[in-house]
Amino acid sequence: MQFSHQKIDRNALCWCGSGKKYKNCHQQFDEKIMDYALQGHIVPDRSLIKNEREIQGIRDSARINMACLDAVAEKIHAGMTTQEIDDIVYQTTIDMGGIPAPLNYEGFPKSVCTSINEEVCHGIPEETIFLKDGDIINVDCSTIYNGFYSDSSRMFLIGDVSEEKKKLVQVTKECVEIGIEEVRPWRFLGDMGEAVHNHALKNGYSVVRDIGGHGCGIEFHEEPFVSYVSKAGEEMLMVPGMVFTIEPMVNMGTDDIYEDADNGWTIYTADGKPSAQWEVQILVTETGHEVLCW
């Protein structure tokens, strides 16, 4: 992304929409970002910096998103279909005044993604897909509320799951928790990405390279692309007001993946081994971070 840094008069209104004068709002902030840009770092465009009103809008959207996942958590069981999960998410969202963001998104036909075992992500709920004892499933939920987007996903263990798969799910959760701790202003997305990657590698797993996280809030998918195979000190500078997802896909075997040729959505591991994913949406604050949605 091109860094746009239009000069603003000190006494003019700030670009962020706060209603304050520029000199009392984002002027020093802009100067600091400009220093990083001049040192050759990737820095966020102004369009990625959310103001208080927008952050509150995302929080409100996130409340619905988390209610959907809570409702799924309560009802998920062996023998149910992934269509029933879709029904729970659709109904909870609509009842709370939201819109399921996946529905009709670039032609996606359902309200939520359900990805089982070797399915990495973007699995499509179906009346013919039944959850079985021993499955692990990712339910990835995204909501639009008053125009604001939220996005998070959780793993669920169905019945009696093997120790091997349980460990994959647990380690993937830890990857996200470790990543969250690296989110603070004036550090880099690569600091977070490397921490996530290292924890997966240490446990003998791989992390998917080609699909990652994203800015999220005003649009479903905003800049930047958030990688978990990145290096500390690299990638975009994190600054207060940025909102993005941490959503590593951790594979038990190879990080190679492929897309379903028939439906054009579902992503699978190339070796057929299981994959897990947890997703949070996180805000960079003045002092660190706030997890908005999980």
Ligand code: MF3
């Ligand atoms: N929720 C997914 C994400 O984390 C996006 C799914 S796009 C869809 O980015 F169309 F498949 F829903």
Ligand code: CO
């Ligand atoms: Co996402």
